[in-house]
Amino acid sequence: MARLILTRLVTLIPLMFLITSIVFFMVRFVPGDPARIMVGGQRISEQNLANIRAQYRLDQPLLTQYRLWVGDLLSGNLGRSYRQRTEVTTLIVERLPLTAKLSAFSFLLALLIALPLGVLAAVHRNTWIDVGATIFAVLVASSPVFFTGILLILIFSYTLGWLPALGAGEGGLDTVKHLFLPALTLGISLAAITTRVTRSSMVEALTQDYIETARAKGLPARIVILKHAFRNALIPIVTVFGLLFGFLIVGTVLVEHTFGLGGLGSLLIDAVQVRDYPVVQGATVFIAGLFILINLLVDVLYAIIDPRVRFGGKA
């Protein structure tokens, strides 16, 4: 296991390095004064500009800047927002819980939609259930998450009046109520992808010899499907859910914007809109780090589920 984690780290750490370097150098290669770009092009006195140059070490050679910046990163210092006059780390810590709740909630809903729908479609192959599940998956996958969200707001908030359309609520049950629509929006979109994988994985499992054997033994259909087929179909499904983390990140950014939620995603987008580069830089690096951590976690989980991975065989 330790070897597996180590080999994954060897590939994941360069990704982190690549992304941090891209976001670091980008703003410095833009034509014009990086200090002016960092403050979002607003009017500012020469004295203040000089202060910013000193604060972001823009008056030093590029490689020195980079070395110092990476040093800061490693000690957990992501810099300081120009607009909000706060540490980027503080801003992230404030915003993270909401995004974490939204992601977990969406993921749960995606599982609750995709697994039953995929299994049903596979068991009732080529019936209206199967066709319906496919049409659902194709249509939802073609709809941008923010439009799916707008449709859900129209239906569940404005027409039926069941759920609130905006904001994150006052905590407890109220938060669950407020987060339900955004989570459902993301959950449906995630489910569109995973339903198809669940279906094809189940179809393959159902055609195996051991299923025939189980049926011939006279086991009830429910047990054959859930215990014999589904268990074996699970590995590709877990892989796909793991791979969807990137999709989930972008999804939360968009959905937070649609539903007016003040999470990490809106922090990033607000900063992009006012071109508060330190925040964009810090948030992107933070998300990249999170991304790598989760990828590592998925790999470990995967090795726990499938012994073939653990022992170095080919899955």
Added chain:
Amino acid sequence: MAVDVAALAIPTTQEVVHSPWSMFWWRIRHNPKAIVGAVIVVLLLVVAITAPVIAPHDPTDGELADSLAPPGQGYLLGADKNGRDILSRLIYGTRTALGGALMIVIISEVIGVPIGIWAAYRGGWVDETITRVWDMLLAFPPLLLAFAVVAAFGPGLPKAALALGILYVPFIARVVRSVTLVQKEMAYTEAARALGYGQGRIIFRHILPNCVSPIIVVSSIDFAYALLDLAALSYLGLGVQPPTPDWGTMLSEGQLVLLTSPHVALAAGLAIVVAVLGFNLLGDGLRDVLDPRQAQR
């Protein structure tokens, strides 16, 4: 597909010659996904090209008196907050959407195809390094890096398209590399080499033509992704800037008046869904047709 093989196997009195084109058309006609996708894509192209002729109103000039007019009299799909005809904006928006996505796909191909061929052809550490880098980039969502680009360079369609185009390079390069790897080992490539043909000639005359069909399939699917990513950037106010007619921007404007005039957001959103659906179906269908082995999986 099975019917196809059976039909070929039956001995006929007449010698039937199946040209690659007739096979292609036969398969296309028997693939509902490809047909629906192709119809949507062709319609979108026609709308984009004939926009000035078919649009009933000016897309950027509105009558403030008609602000948020409901669908019906005078405006088939209603008017937006500034009293501009929504249908006309949708029609002109087709140009923005297809143009932007086309830019992304072309940029990714111009860079990605040579890189893919080069990686496969050179092999060794060049191949190793290039594949490592794009494997990493493939794992990371392009839109997130596009945000950083917009923050640095400012919003606007050309910048967003350039950023996304570069970030899409691995998608195409990966496919071209794997096709080249196979073609490189083919007998006819070997024969060409034995005849003393230069590398340039082998690449352009033998390898590249074989990359065309996978490139078409990937391009169609990338096109769908590009439409979605561009719409997302515009929706967030980071892509196309007003007053240029654009579906993503219309959707975000429509959301502001969702409660009273849902038709604004619905029209723009449905336009995006239909366009993305068209390219997705076309891509899926073309994959079935051009690469039956992969499609059966």
